[in-house]
Amino acid sequence: MKTIYFAGGCFWGMEAFMKKLPGVAETTAGYANGRTENPTYQEVCSNTTGHAETVKVVYDPEQISLELLLKAFFKVVDPTELNRQGGDVGEQYRNGIYYVEVEDRPVIEAAIEKEKQKYANPVVTECMPLACFYDAEEYHQDYLDKNPAGYCHINLLDADEFIADPLCGALRLAAAGNQIDFAGSREVRFVMEEVYHRMNGTLAVDNSGQLFEDLKDAKSVLYIGDNCGEIVLDKLFIEEIRKQYPDLSVTYGVRGEPIVNDVTILDARMTGMERVAEVIENGSGALGTVLSDTSLQFRNVFEKADVIISKEQGNFESLSECTDKNIYHLMMVKCERIAGILKAPVGELICCHGVR
Numbered sequence: 001m002k003t004i005y006f007a008g009g010c011f012w013g014m015e016a017f018m019k020k021l022p023g024v025a026e027t028t029a030g031y032a033n034g035r036t037e038n039p040t041y042q043e044v045c046s047n048t049t050g051h052a053e054t055v056k057v058v059y060d061p062e063q064i065s066l067e068l069l070l071k072a073f074f075k076v077v078d079p080t081e082l083n084r085q086g087g088d089v090g091e092q093y094r095n096g097i098y099y100v101e102v103e104d105r106p107v108i109e110a111a112i113e114k115e116k117q118k119y120a121n122p123v124v125t126e127c128m129p130l131a132c133f134y135d136a137e138e139y140h141q142d143y144l145d146k147n148p149a150g151y152c153h154i155n156l157l158d159a160d161e162f163i164a165d166p167l168c169g170a171l172r173l174a175a176a177g178n179q180i181d182f183a184g185s186r187e188v189r190f191v192m193e194e195v196y197h198r199m200n201g202t203l204a205v206d207n208s209g210q211l212f213e214d215l216k217d218a219k220s221v222l223y224i225g226d227n228c229g230e231i232v233l234d235k236l237f238i239e240e241i242r243k244q245y246p247d248l249s250v251t252y253g254v255r256g257e258p259i260v261n262d263v264t265i266l267d268a269r270m271t272g273m274e275r276v277a278e279v280i281e282n283g284s285g286a287l288g289t290v291l292s293d294t295s296l297q298f299r300n301v302f303e304k305a306d307v308i309i310s311k312e313q314g315n316f317e318s319l320s321e322c323t324d325k326n327i328y329h330l331m332m333v334k335c336e337r338i339a340g341i342l343k344a345p346v347g348e349l350i351c352c353h354g355v356r
Contacts, residue, residue, distance in 0.1 A: 001025060002061050004069060005032055005098040005130055007052035008077040009085025013154035015055045016144040017076055020159035022168070023064025023209065028056040029136040029143070032098055033126075038134055044092050053092050056133060062209040066104060070111040072162050073097070076154045079112070080121040086153030096126030098133075105129075170240040171208055171330070175349040177233035178226065178312055178332040204333070204348035211307070211328045211351065215245050218306035223277065224253040224289055226312035226331075228267040234311065238276045251301050252277040256294075257285035288318030313338055328353055 008014045011029040019027050031039050034051030044051045059069060077085060083094045097108050108127045116123045135141075144150050215221070223238060225231055238250055252273050255262045268279045283295025289310070291299060302308065308327040310319055316329045316338065329352045333339050339346045 001058050002066070002104075003056060003058050003100055004066065004104065005054050005056050005100075005133060006073050007032060007054040007094060007096040007098070007126070008073060009053070009093045009095070009153050010088050010151070011053040011055050011136065011140065012143040012150060013152040013156070014053075014076075015142070016152065017072070017154050017156055017159055018055055018057050018069075019142075020156065021059075021064060021069065021072055021162055022165075023060045023062075024057055024069075025060055026056075026058035029140045030054055030056060030133050031092075031136060032133045033096070033128060033131045037132075041137055041140065045090065047091050049092075051092060051134075052094050052096055053136075054096075054098065054133065060206070060209070062207050065209060065213065066107050067111065068162060070097070070108065072159070074111065074115055075158050075161065077125075079115050079123040079125040080119050082124045088153060094126065095124070096128065098126070098128055098130040100130050102129070167212065167240045167244050168208060170237040171211075171351060172203065172349065174230070174233045174237040174311075175203065175330050175332065175351060177230035178330070178349075180227055180229035180233075203351050204344035205342055205350035205352045207328065207353040208351045210353055211309075212244075214307050214326060215241065215248065218245070218248060220249045220251070220305050221307045221309065222251050222253060222301055222305035223309045224282075224311060224315050225263040225268070226315060227261050228263045229261065230311070231263050231267060231273065232271050235271055235273050235276055238273075242276055250277040251305070252279045253282050253289075253298060253301070254279060255285060256281045256283040259285045259287060262287070286318075288312075288314035290318050291322070323354065326353075 006014060015027045015029050018024055031044050031051035032054035034049040036049045039049045039051055043049050077095050079095060083091050085093050099105055099108060112123060112125055112127055144152055225234055252268060254265050254268050258264055265279055265281050273279050280298060282289060282298040284290060284293040286293050308325055310327055310329050312331050313334055319327060331350060333342060333344050333346050333348050333350060336346060342350055342352060344350055
């Protein structure tokens with residue numbers, strides 16, 4: 001987890017807004033970078049303490065990046081307003097970003113520079129190390145949860161822009177699709193209802209933020225498929241990947257011959273997978289991906305891939321020894337053994353980097 005501090009007017013609205021963002025684990029309203037110790041709300045409002053109403057944000061960088069948090073912050077703050085936001089005026093309502101890790105400073109400064117290009121007036125957002133932070137009184141914490149009709153200078157619906165990420169949604173849908181199994185006894189309509197229900201939930205292990213960061217720098221991706229019934233959802237995910245990273249070369253790996261219900265090249269062609277990725281057979285009829293049993297062509301693609309996305313438990317187990325490769329496993333946990341390895345309950349969805 002990492003921590004950053006945002007000052008942007010009344011902390012009631014800023015805290016409520018930040019809480020809505022995916023990847024934000026904890027928020028605290030408080031007073032930052034002032035001259036006095038343990039100030040009260042009344043003292044801060046007297047303009048004698050130098051403190052700014054500030055929200056401490058603890059977030060998971062594997063789910064949301066600092067860059068995206070900064071983008072969200074500037075969505076609801078006017079960076080040209082000095083000592084005010086909306087109808088609130090005073091030194092405590094200045095806008096600023098206070099960091100605790102020095103490596104965050106250039107990221108913040110770059111975001112501020114971008115904002116300067118948008119405005120004719122000077123941008124006055126502070127970028128400073130955190131000097132001090134004191135929790136505000138209890139009645140200020142989660143204020144708008146306790147008082148839904150309370151004052152808020154921020155449009156909380158603006159958070160939806162950062163929640164409705166099509167790439168994240170496509171990843172969750174592909175993970176949820178891992179429960180599709182034509183060898184099972186349940187009716188397809190019940191399976192699909194569960195897929196769509198799960199895609200709106202969270203991942204028990206979520207390294208998707210790290211995956212998306214790796215895709216930014218990657219030139220080639222190998223996506224290893226699994227069940228034939230879920231490949232249309234794999235295709236949707238690959239389509240979103242290509243939209244976000246148009247220069248990326250994507251290869252989709254399938255089984256070399258039919259085995260149980262695993263995807264073959266014929267299945268891939270029927271879904272139009274070749275329109276979004278190069279499709280290759282792995283040369284093997286084994287369950288999972290046993291590299292020693294695959295073709296030379298497949299092994300060459302595997303070795304050269306900058307990022308590998310692997311579906312299903314069979315691939316997870318057979319590739320668990322490949323610790324030198326940048327592999328992300330996308331699947332549903334289906335047995336107690338895998339649940340124990342991943343420390344995730346059976347039935348949960350995961351996007352895991354390597355084997356934890």
